[in-house]
Each structure stands twice: as C-alpha cells, then as structure tokens.
Amino acid sequence: MKVLMFGWEFPPFISGGLGMACYGITRGLINNDVDIRLVLPTKRGIYSESQIEIVAADEVELSEHYRSLLESTYSFKTGKELLEHTISPYYTQSSAVEFFNKYQHLMTQQEGAHGNSVMAFSGNYGKDLMNEVFRYSVIGEYLGSLKDFDIIHAHDWVSILAGVAAKRISGKPLILHIHATEYDRSGENINQNVSNIEKFGMEHADKIVAVSYYTKNTIVSHYGIDPHKIVVVHNAVEKQKQIERFGIKKNLLDKYVLFLGRVTMQKGPDYFIEAANLVLKKLKNVRFIMAGSGDMMPKLISRAASLKITDKFHFTGFLNRVEVEKMYAMSDLYVMPSVSEPFGITAFEALLYDVPIILSKQSGVSEVLKDAIKVDFWDVEKLASVIINFLQDQKLAKEIVDKCKNELKNIHWNNAGNKLKNLYHAISFSHN
C-alpha cells in the first residue's frame, strides 16, 4: 500500500495543530507498514524523517513541455474559477512577522541549494497563500500523473486542490482529512473562497476523515455532506519520550495558568483574560500566561492593560517548540477556552507534562478525555471558579491529571494509523 499524501505544515514550521497532527499520522502509518510519499510546499528547515519519502513542491522540476501542458489542464482552469481573489485566512501581520523573524535563518540557510526549482513555495500562511495553494495543485496533478501509488490522502483545504487534481489524472481514490474547517477558523465571518474549496473537496473525496465528532458535525451541518461518508479518527500524541519536568526551573514562584495557541477569535483568548481578571481578584500568588500570537493580540493587550492586571498577566508572543515545552513544564494549569476547536492536541501535550487541564465543551479533544473538567467557553464565571478550585486543591489537580493520563494510554498514533490503514484498504478494494 502506497499513499500519496499532501500536507502543508511539518515540524518545526507549525502555526497550529495541523503540523503536529500530520507528523503523528505519518509516524502511525509507518508503524503500520504503510509507504508514504509526503508532499510539502517546501523542505526548507523541516525535521528530516528518514522513513518517509518527502517531496518538496518547490524542488519538483517540470519540463517546459509539461508546464505548458499543465496550463491547459483542468487544475489550472478550476483553480482560476475558484480563486477569484487572492486571500489569506490565516494571515495576521504580527504573527507572520514574528514567525518570519524566528525562522529567517533556517529559511535562508539552504537557499541556493535548489536554484533550479520551478516554483517558489513558502509553506507559510502568508499573503500569497491562495496563489501557493493554486500552484501546489499543479504539482499535485503532475505527481498524480506518475500513478505510482494506490491512494491519495490530503490534509485540510490548502491541499484539497492538489489532492483532487491528483485524483482526476490518476483515477485513484482520494481521502480528505479535515483538521479544521473555515467555520472553526473564522466563525461566521467565513472566507467564501476557502469554504468553497472545502465543499468542493468534500464532494470530490471518496471518504472524509474528521478529527472529532465535533468536526464531523460541522462538516454535515455546514457543508451538507452525507454523514456516512465521514469517518472519525481522533488525533493522538507522541508518547515515546518520557517527559521530565526535572531540570526546568520556574522563573517565578507563583502558580502559572497557561493559555497556549494562536491568539485568534476561535481560540477564545478573550474569555481567558476575563476569567483571569476574576481569579486575580481572589487569589494573589497566581500568574496568567498567554503564549502564542495572532490577530487578536493588540486588542487583548489593550484589554489586559485596561484591567490593570499586567503585573500578573503576561504575553510571551510566538514560541518555538523548545520554548513551548519549557512553558508546559513550568505551568500549573492549562486552560483551553476555545470557541470552536476541531480537536485541540495541546490538551494532550499539557497532560504529558502532568499539567491539569480545563477544556472548552466546544472541542474535539473533550470527546476522548472524558474525565477532564469541561466548561462552556462563554461561562467566564464558571471558568474562573474552576481555575480557583484547581489552584487551591492540589489533590483534585493530581486526580484529574492521573485520570486523564490513564485515558491517554489508549490514545496512540499507531491506533490512528491502523484505522487509516484499514480505511485505505476498504476504499481501494471497493474502488477496484
């Protein structure tokens, strides 16, 4: 069984959960003896992964002949119809600037190594995103034309056009893996072009994999897809390495309550601040940390300043992977107040560091962590009182961590890989 997989992010270039999930999924599939050819926009700076064949779109060389041929083909035309405007649903100036500054050295390091590349891809969520998605589909069609694989697996809307193009030219079945929809990213103010692409992909896929029932429900209700076409495969977490809190010293003595993720509307950072404000009125030795960046930063910084809590409420900005791990290790409580969270892999990560968690009811991860404390994202008073409970009751905190970690034992990428492998077989079988 050989899979042609289209991804977008890969560690350490991750701005959200997609990159980490993609990484886990490929590991789980390899352990289930599935061969993967993983296509990414670029290879620059990513972790090398010897067991996976990684194809970088910006290194694929197309002949002049094939290029002109491609121009007249279907993917170009459909692309043009779909992409009337160049838009960028992820793009926020602050996060893009921070991201770029952090990784500039990595990106420029290897420049020149592929001077022959036909197309330039950043693999980020920059201003040029729609054009990149479009060019990516041309590469998808070319790789599809090689027909040296059994099944196509595409992750999220950015790789949908590539996946559908590969399916059209190869006749092989397509699985579309949905980690987040436009409704999760943007609430009701959706980017119509993006949701059009999503609907297009969902309709053309042979099967859809959703990362949670929460997401499956979104796909059914917002995109009108038949629920029978959707399979739920929950995300998991890498557990091989035993994580040690030992050796990481907290910089301050107070208890740390952590928010970690993109600082955007759907992650509910504003509810976190309001809850923090309530808690800080009652407890002294606690600090709140907002780790991450996003388009809501200016608004939230102003809000925290207005509440005059910035002596106890801290913003770290974008954190790299090492800093993220340090942040988890220093934390005493993790809060995920998402307004809409298709999965929420960070909850797993926090547990690996023995950090108790409070989850939003509006999250996919709460489906598998049944013992976690859950609140409605909008119920700030409830959230505040639960935070206070956790901080004052060490026994409760430990009990929840232990229970959740127990549940975590059965959640493994190998299981997710196994489910996907079975799905591949079932589809290829019915396809032939």
Add this chain to the structure above:
Amino acid sequence: MISICFYFQVHQPFRLKRDYSFFDIGVNHFYEDEDSNRAILNKVSEKCYIPMNRLLLELINKYNDRFKVAFSLSGIAIDQFQKYNPEVLTLFKELADTGCVEFINETYYHSLAFLFSKSNFKRQILKHKQLMKELFKQNPKTFRNTELIYNNELAHFIEAMGYTTILAEGADHILGWRSPNFLYQPSGCYKLNLLLKNYKLSDDIAFRFSNRGWEEFPLTAEKYASWLYSVAGNGEIINLFMDYETFGEHQWQDTGIFDFFKQLPEEIFKHPDFQFINPGQAHEYYTPVAQIDVPYFVSWADIERDLTAWLGNPLQNSSIEAVYALEKKVMNTGDQDLIDVWHKLLTSDHFYYMCTKWFSDGDVHKYFNPYETPYDAYIVYMNVLNDLHETILQRQKAKKKQSRKKA
C-alpha cells in the same frame, strides 16, 4: 534690539532589550540594550553632536562672543556620553567655557515625573542641577520640562524653586491672538519669565528644511534671515527651540543643513537691530508684556501639542501608573543601583513607543521607535517592570529574614 534665542534639546534614552521576554522575569536583571544604545549614540555623535559642536565653537570664535546658543542635555544622555563617547562631552565643556552657551535645567531622566510624583520631580531636577554645576560650572536659572510639557501649576512649582525663566511651546491654543515673539509671564507668577517657542520658524528648520515638496524649498540662510527680519516692529524675541539632532541626524549633512547654519549668523548680523541671547538673559532686556494662562498641559509634540504622545491609551496609562506605584518601595530599598534602574524606566521615550495614534505624526513616532508595534514596546516594558518588582520583593523578604535572625 530684537533677540534670536536658540535652544537645542539633546536627549538619548536607555533603550530596553527588545527580546526581554516573560522567561527573563525573575532571572535576568539586565534590561538595557547596550549594543544598540552604544551604536545609536556613536552614530548620532558622528553625524550630529561632534560636527555641530565644532561648528558652534567656530561660530562663537568667529563672531567674538556675539553668537549665543543654549542647550538642555538630559542627564541620561550625559551618562551615555560618559560611557560611550566622552569626546562629545569634552566639546560641550569647551562650549560652556566660551561663556556664550547656557545650559538649561531639566529632569535628569527626561521623565514625566511632574504628573505623577512632585517629590521625585524635584529630586530629578536637583540631581540634574548638580550635574550642570559639576560639568559646566553653571548654576542654572532656566528650566524646561520634558518635551516642553507645561501648565500654570508647573510654572508655580518652578518659581517656588527659585528659577527666573521657563520655556514652553507657543501653541496656538494658549497664545490665541498673541504673538510668541515677546517675553511673557506665567499666570499667577510674579518673578518667573516665560519664553514661548515660535513653532513656525523653528519647524521650518527642524522639519521642513529638506522637504522638496515645501514651497519654500530650498531654504537658504538669506531667505530665513529675511523671515526673521520681518518680526522687527512687532516682536522682541524669537525663540527657536528644536532637537539638536536636527543637525546631521534628522536633516542629513547632504541636505546642506550645516552650511545653512554656518551662514545664518552672518545673514542675521547684516541687520543692525538683531542680536543673539541666551534664554536666561531675556529678562535683562525685556519685561513681560502679559500673563499667559495655561490651565491644561501643553507640549511640543505632534499636531495636538498635548500629552497624547505619552499618555492616554491603556498601555501607556497602565504602565506609567505601575512604574510610579513602585516609587516608595524602590526608594525604601536604599539600593542605589535599583534606584537608578527604576529611574531609567521613567524616561518618557518608553511611553512614546507605546503610542497608538498613527495619523500624521505616525512617521515621526515610527522613526524613533525601536519596536515593530506599540504592543511590543508595552510587553517588553512590563516584563522589565515585573522583574524589577520581583527583585524588590525578594530584597524585602531577605531583609525580614535577616531582622528576624537578629531578633
């Protein structure tokens, strides 16, 4: 006689490390971005302070003491000259030795202390005064507050401290129909003299000199002198106040700014009724023509000429309140290093970087701002302040422990 009164502001803040993050709080107590502070100071010294100081010395020599200018050097700019470029300070001392240069008193840390702590305000003035005495052998009788921030209350305070002259912005909304080209007195004062900046003629040099879109471009010394002459008959003193960095830094050398200034005294002296004086001499030549009532704060910043460059948005308000709230705790430590570090956080520039009004003055704000956004400036500042607070708390705890042991 009509007097030309030049006063130049020299100031450089101690900029903070732009990457001072949450993880540094409680661990890293070094806040200053020494590399960029040194680099900027040396760059500006090279482009402005050194060549312009030399030019002024040359002009004073050439006109046999008839040419005069005044300076206000912030204490922390002087600290940085001593640390990074003592040659600049030597030249300032030479200027002081000519007897033609007045050094004006200001807050040592270029702060907004008057608005938040009168006792600290006074402390900073006296510290700066002491420095003027030591370096330049002058006992300042003229005061200017940070960024020409001024109101009646400040004038009364300064009069009570024994000063004879104070400087302020000649903003339209405080002058009304009056001209800035006279000596005034602050409302309710009986000894203190008030010099108001002629912002039009000052900004012609400071902001418009190299502007090719300006209808008066290019500005020659001859043309500028003719504008000054036109005051004859309806004014007595023309106050030209500006940042010293105008010469060579804001207006680069290749704009001809140095040649312009070199030529200017000669053009002015062509008119027999014109002379140069220092701010502190104004009351020897003139008596105040009226009292000026300024109930609200004015400054020389932005088109608003108010405090909104430093105060008003939540970032600025919360951070400046937080830093002044530490005053007592800091002073109680008695630790000179901590006290000095805290004072450096009072410098107005930190709050200027947090300004969120990006309209016509946005360009100026951006030019002087080491941060990408005002939010970055705020985060770094609060991280630093939180570390300082933490340090003080640790000291207090240690003290208590010690005293308990003794008991």
